[in-house]
Amino acid sequence: MTDEFRHCPGCGSMSEFVQVHPALGRCPDSAGGGCPEWFCASCGAALLLGFLAVRPAAGRLDRVA
Numbered sequence: 001m002t003d004e005f006r007h008c009p010g011c012g013s014m015s016e017f018v019q020v021h022p023a024l025g026r027c028p029d030s031a032g033g034g035c036p037e038w039f040c041a042s043c044g045a046a047l048l049l050g051f052l053a054v055r056p057a058a059g060r061l062d063r064v065a
Contacts, residue, residue, distance in 0.1 A: 003016050003017065003018045003019075003041070004016070004017050004018075004038065005017070006038070006047065008040045008042065008045055009045055010040055010042075010043040010044070011040060011042050011043050011045070015040050015041065015042045015043070016040070016041040017038040017039060017040055017041065017047065018038065018041050019035050019037065019038055019039075020035070020037065020039065021035050036048045036049055
């Protein structure tokens with residue numbers, strides 16, 4: 001597991017954050033990239049770090065009538 005220390009909004013202090021699946025390609029939310037989900041080892045608060053690329057749904061129109 002990968003770990004990192006960050007300010008936890010749940011604990012209100014610096015805490016250790018861990019990833020459930022730190023290996024590349026194992027995160028279902030990120031194709032080939034690192035997992036954006038981090039969890040506080042003390043209280044379980046979750047953080048999303050980074051951005052996920054999102055494509056618009058097929059057939060979506062971005063025009064205003």
